[in-house]
Amino acid sequence: MKKIYLSVIGFTIICRLSAYSQLRHDSVAGKPVSLYTPVEQHDSSAYSARRLRVDEVDFVSSYYTQTGNHSPVTGGIGSEQVTDIANGLDLKLVWLNNALNKNTLSVGFGFDYHTAASQAFVSQSGASKTGGTRVYPSLDWTVENSKKGTSFGIGTYYSGEYNYKSLGADLHFSAKTADRMGEFSAKLQGYFDQVTLIYPSEFIPQTTTVTTGGTTIITTASGNTISSNGQTISHHASIPSTPRDTYSASLSYSQIISPRLQIMLLGDVVAQSGYLGLPFHRVFFSNGKDTIEKLPSSRFKLPVGLRANYFVGDNLILRAYYRYYTDDWGIHSNTAGIEVPYKITPFFSISPFYRYYDQTAARYFAPYEAHSPNDQFYTSNYEYAKFQSQFFGVGFRVAPPAGVFGWQNLHELEIRYGHYSQTTNLVSDVVSLSLGFK
Amino acid sequence: MINRFLKGLACVALMITTSSCVHLKEYQKTRLNDSEMTLSNRKVEKNELNFESYREAASGANAGKTGGGCGCN
Numbered sequence: 145m146k147k148i149y150l151s152v153i154g155f156t157i158i159c160r161l162s163a164y165s166q167l168r169h170d171s172v173a174g175k176p177v178s179l180y181t182p183v184e185q186h187d188s189s190a191y192s193a194r195r196l197r198v199d200e201v202d203f204v205s206s207y208y209t210q211t212g213n214h215s216p217v218t219g220g221i222g223s224e225q226v227t228d229i230a231n232g233l234d235l236k237l238v239w240l241n242n243a244l245n246k247n248t249l250s251v252g253f254g255f256d257y258h259t260a261a262s263q264a265f266v267s268q269s270g271a272s273k274t275g276g277t278r279v280y281p282s283l284d285w286t287v288e289n290s291k292k293g294t295s296f297g298i299g300t301y302y303s304g305e306y307n308y309k310s311l312g313a314d315l316h317f318s319a320k321t322a323d324r325m326g327e328f329s330a331k332l333q334g335y336f337d338q339v340t341l342i343y344p345s346e347f348i349p350q351t352t353t354v355t356t357g358g359t360t361i362i363t364t365a366s367g368n369t370i371s372s373n374g375q376t377i378s379h380h381a382s383i384p385s386t387p388r389d390t391y392s393a394s395l396s397y398s399q400i401i402s403p404r405l406q407i408m409l410l411g412d413v414v415a416q417s418g419y420l421g422l423p424f425h426r427v428f429f430s431n432g433k434d435t436i437e438k439l440p441s442s443r444f445k446l447p448v449g450l451r452a453n454y455f456v457g458d459n460l461i462l463r464a465y466y467r468y469y470t471d472d473w474g475i476h477s478n479t480a481g482i483e484v485p486y487k488i489t490p491f492f493s494i495s496p497f498y499r500y501y502d503q504t505a506a507r508y509f510a511p512y513e514a515h516s517p518n519d520q521f522y523t524s525n526y527e528y529a530k531f532q533s534q535f536f537g538v539g540f541r542v543a544p545p546a547g548v549f550g551w552q553n554l555h556e557l558e559i560r561y562g563h564y565s566q567t568t569n570l571v572s573d574v575v576s577l578s579l580g581f582k
Numbered sequence: 583m584i585n586r587f588l589k590g591l592a593c594v595a596l597m598i599t600t601s602s603c604v605h606l607k608e609y610q611k612t613r614l615n616d617s618e619m620t621l622s623n624r625k626v627e628k629n630e631l632n633f634e635s636y637r638e639a640a641s642g643a644n645a646g647k648t649g650g651g652c653g654c655n
Contacts, residue, residue, distance in 0.1 A: 230632070533637075558624065
């Protein structure tokens with residue numbers, strides 16, 4: 145360990161020396177004496193148009209496919225087959241206000257469609273619907289004062305799925321250091337979610353019948369409410385939901401170290417409360433009986449990370465990332481990633497990447513039929529198991545000045561493929577396409 | 583474990599504070615301003631970060647979301 149500390153200190157000293165060796169400090173004493181007073185010139189090249197304009201439109205689409213055999217819906221056994229198609233569109237509008245501060249309004253809309261084999265077994269017979277959709281619009285407004293080097297913004301976000309609704313809001317602030325070599329950013333976020341209490345079919349009564357004023361109302365196992373004449377009068381109206389709240393503070397500081405190296409420190413403090421499990425996740429005890437997973441009603445997370453980007457030579461870049469994570473459920477985790485973009489031409493690069501991840505198990509996790517019925521909290525969701533994962537692949541980026549395929553408006557195209565595998569046998573592949581329009 | 587983590591953090595802090603006096607002119611930032619050098623996630627990574635946060639217990643400290651959305655399929 146001492147070697148590591150000495151290496152870091154040595155690296156720091158080298159950074160300082162290299163910075164001084166590359167820079168010549170301007171000195172008044174070195175300038176020749178002259179009676180000429182230069183005419184003060186104002187920079188008139190600054191952009192001063194105030195009208196609203198579309199600055200950028202980004203479209204990202206991904207196809208994700210996954211296999212595995214530890215589904216939490218069936219208590220840690222069973223298929224984890226999933227396919228997901230995700231599409232997101234972000235529109236960035238820019239204008240200058242009266243104080244000539246840059247205003248940016250970002251409008252986003254996302255739409256996902258997935259199929260999940262395990263969803264069929266929310267009902268014991270395996271007859272539940274396996275497909276589902278998610279929509280997630282977002283809105284963010286940021287005001288940037290380029291003279292002071294500060295920015296301030298607010299944002300809001302919504303995500304809606306059949307069984308889960310989430311509403312979020314944030315405040316964010318950033319300030320550059322006086323020499324513009326560093327930047328501090330802070331973001332406060334709150335998410336207010338509602339988990340629909342859809343239990344596995346064996347844990348809800350088959351029918352509930354209520355008679356009011358001569359009308360018989362029947363609530364079926366699927367939650368449909370049916371009147372006495374057999375007509376469905378309210379779809380899923382009777383399924384209650386329960387809250388899950390998340391509050392987080394995200395802090396970051398970036399610093400230019402040399403003309404080729406810049407780094408960023410990141411840290412989040414996250415507190416969650418409410419229903420933190422999912423009601424359709426089964427747990428099978430060692431006596432063979434099953435129930436619904438039960439997790440504590442609060443969780444505190446503390447991730448800290450470091451990014452470092454280094455330009456090697458004229459064509460090669462190293463993008464490195466490390467994160468340490470800990471929480472009060474007993475999980476400790478390390479994430480390390482490296483990406484090496486190589487510029488084949490100034491406008492075309494190829495970027496192989498590799499990411500390693502490990503985590504310890506949550507103290508509430510045990511596999512299928514390993515929990516004791518006397519346990520206070522229990523889950524067989526392998527998200528909380530001890531495992532390592534590896535993710536590797538390659539990306540391609542094209543951004544020619546004349547536009548991609550000669551189309552001036554399409555200024556950037558990125559394609560990326562990755563293969564992911566966990567030591568729990570979960571394997572997935574993801575391919576993504578990003579298009580940037582100006 | 584925490585002791586080791588704090589020592590590591592102190593090393594990183596030392597690295598930043600001792601290097602913060604470096605001042606570059608704009609023309610010296612050409613490489614730093616390259617689009618591949620941005621200290622943020624790529625746009626094309628957006629959905630990768632989503633699936634990682636759903637399949638793994640750890641999340642955050644990557645300038646991504648820290649809550650919201652189920653993704654429980």
